[in-house]
Amino acid sequence: KAGVTQTPRYLIKTRGQQVTLSCSPISGHRSVSWYQQTPGQGLQFLFEYFSETQRNKGNFPGRFSGRQFSNSRSEMNVSTLELGDSALYLCASSFGSWETQYFGPGTRLLVL
Amino acid sequence: AQKITQTQPGMFVQEKEAVTLDCTYDTSDPSYGLFWYKQPSSGEMIFLIYQGSYDQQNATEGRYSLNFQKARKSANLVISASQLGDSAMYFCAMREGGSSNTGKLIFGQGTTLQVKP
Numbered sequence: 001k002a003g004v005t006q007t008p009r010y011l012i013k014t015r016g017q018q019v020t021l022s023c024s025p026i027s028g029h030r031s032v033s034w035y036q037q038t039p040g041q042g043l044q045f046l047f048e049y050f051s052e053t054q055r056n057k058g059n060f061p062g063r064f065s066g067r068q069f070s071n072s073r074s075e076m077n078v079s080t081l082e083l084g085d086s087a088l089y090l091c092a093s094s095f096g097s098w099e100t101q102y103f104g105p106g107t108r109l110l111v112l
Numbered sequence: 113a114q115k116i117t118q119t120q121p122g123m124f125v126q127e128k129e130a131v132t133l134d135c136t137y138d139t140s141d142p143s144y145g146l147f148w149y150k151q152p153s154s155g156e157m158i159f160l161i162y163q164g165s166y167d168q169q170n171a172t173e174g175r176y177s178l179n180f181q182k183a184r185k186s187a188n189l190v191i192s193a194s195q196l197g198d199s200a201m202y203f204c205a206m207r208e209g210g211s212s213n214t215g216k217l218i219f220g221q222g223t224t225l226q227v228k229p
Contacts, residue, residue: 045215055214098145098214
């Protein structure tokens, strides 16, 4: 089985721009969770999608949003980028919301 | 309060020796799960092992075992026969029950392990 894939792997943007990251889960997995990893804050939960519905959201501003498609692929969007949004963004998929999460390779976002 | 605490920022171990990475957790939920992940420098988080709060026996997966002490709220990872490829950052994570925690893992700050030849 193919693992979780994320595109793009690296991204450089400037302040004020917006960005969309994509995540394709393991085949058959319906839950996708997103995390932000920074040296200062560590790994923080952004949100979880299951069957195209956002079921949980972390403590992030409204600039961070996401969606899930009928094939379980998910996208997250960050609008009006700030320097502090520079991070590794990881997505994880699981069969159900309470099952073990398997992570993708991440997208490294640098905001200049 | 920190829900997951990993007190060892960095550790060294000699190749072929065993090493224990510490993790303590804090939750009042009787139903929870504990996970260990490995993150090499490439960035991908690799699942290693899982322990459920109701599991009676310690989990084992190959060279990895989880020393689960429920009363002490600790879930230490033991790696036996360390290999050079084990050099990485290791994260302890917890999943709590309840609808407000669906799909959410809480991570510790991680421990960097370096295996010496």
